[in-house]
Amino acid sequence: MAVPDTVLSNQHLEAIVETNDEWIRARTGIKERRIAGERESTASLGLRAAQRALDVADILPTAIDLIVVATSTPENIFPSTASLIQNWLGASKAGAFDLSAACSGFVYGVDMATQAIRSGSIQVALVIGAETMTRVLDWQDRGTAILFGDGAGAVVLKGSSIEGGVLSSVLRSDGSGGDLLCIPTVGSEDLNNADFSTNGHKMHKMYMNGSEVFKFATRVIAESIEEALVKADLGIEDISLIVPHQANLRIIQAAARALKIEPDLFMSNLDRYGNTSAASIPIALCEAVQANRVKPGENIAFVGFGGGLTWASMVLRWTGSDLTERRSGRLINQQRRQFSYVLARWRVELRRISRVLGGLVNRLIPGRGRSPDEKTDTL
Numbered sequence: 001m002a003v004p005d006t007v008l009s010n011q012h013l014e015a016i017v018e019t020n021d022e023w024i025r026a027r028t029g030i031k032e033r034r035i036a037g038e039r040e041s042t043a044s045l046g047l048r049a050a051q052r053a054l055d056v057a058d059i060l061p062t063a064i065d066l067i068v069v070a071t072s073t074p075e076n077i078f079p080s081t082a083s084l085i086q087n088w089l090g091a092s093k094a095g096a097f098d099l100s101a102a103c104s105g106f107v108y109g110v111d112m113a114t115q116a117i118r119s120g121s122i123q124v125a126l127v128i129g130a131e132t133m134t135r136v137l138d139w140q141d142r143g144t145a146i147l148f149g150d151g152a153g154a155v156v157l158k159g160s161s162i163e164g165g166v167l168s169s170v171l172r173s174d175g176s177g178g179d180l181l182c183i184p185t186v187g188s189e190d191l192n193n194a195d196f197s198t199n200g201h202k203m204h205k206m207y208m209n210g211s212e213v214f215k216f217a218t219r220v221i222a223e224s225i226e227e228a229l230v231k232a233d234l235g236i237e238d239i240s241l242i243v244p245h246q247a248n249l250r251i252i253q254a255a256a257r258a259l260k261i262e263p264d265l266f267m268s269n270l271d272r273y274g275n276t277s278a279a280s281i282p283i284a285l286c287e288a289v290q291a292n293r294v295k296p297g298e299n300i301a302f303v304g305f306g307g308g309l310t311w312a313s314m315v316l317r318w319t320g321s322d323l324t325e326r327r328s329g330r331l332i333n334q335q336r337r338q339f340s341y342v343l344a345r346w347r348v349e350l351r352r353i354s355r356v357l358g359g360l361v362n363r364l365i366p367g368r369g370r371s372p373d374e375k376t377d378t379l
């Protein structure tokens, strides 16, 4: 995982919008969130998380076949954030694309990558959830400004003969609720409106109907986890930890009541990071592993929900080792990865220099670099 250093506390927010720490903590469970600095972006946070995931898995960038970045705040419309990260890693044999399923995106991404591995078409996938949500917030809207934060998390998935990994998944969407949680952007039919807004929603800014999203979330979490458990032929008693999307502590508590389990079975770190959308599950997973709450052989579940509306649940048997065990040794591979990152930076520079040199040569040698039409004209 990777989060920005800058902390935005509830007290800081009191100076921006009419709210207070007590209300935010009581209604959401959030105390603070991280906010990206000027030189940080979705791709740079995603890259840092990806590099750490490669260290933990001890995988070289050239071994990656596929990079999926789940995000609602991509660096560009295109090139994809995944392609930027592919280049910075030096993952020269990887395909790369961004996936848009809002806060469910990470679970969707893990499912897509798992299916690609199981089909035999790839061996190794890097799935990243990365967001700079604070850049799409309307800071006048206290219903959303208090909820979201920035960050990234990543996992490496690898084909293995060890039984386990993803046991089942349930992916769902109900587009009829799309207007409850949205960020209108360049393809919107209302882009050319004089007031630059659509249905009263500001262009490129998040709009949310909080109470409706709250009701939707509490309904689908329990339902979809139960469906994923049935598919995996397991019961809730077989699950040692549920890593949910970190949106609101009250949503998690309601889901625990619906599933008739203790709230402690849910991993929660939203007090420190708020809602980081597609990044929240891998960030929470990383902290759960670091805290020794996930051990090899145990069954765990992910559940995501958000804009679309979309939701997704997944049951897994954890086969990864714990992070501390992996940190030692592997020095040579570590150095090879660092070399790959440096080389990737140089490749970009060399490409730029060769373009400049090519332009110079074309200007110096008459006839070179002209289009076929121009050449015909000269003839």
Ligand code: COA
Pocket (backbone or CB within 6 Å): 018, 019, 020, 023, 024, 027, 028, 103, 142, 143, 144, 146, 208, 209, 210, 211, 213, 214, 217, 247, 248, 251, 275, 305, 306, 307
């Ligand atoms: N600070 C202080 N007061 C606030 C406030 C804020 N940030 N936001 C709303 N209020 C006020 C409202 O104006 C209202 O006042 P009133 O009773 O005088 O009219 C009161 O608090 C209750 O507002 P309400 O919107 O009913 O609060 P809520 O309990 O539903 O909490 C959310 C609002 C946004 C925290 C809650 O609806 C929520 O978490 N929804 C789900 C959001 C979510 O998870 N989205 C992402 C999914 S991926």
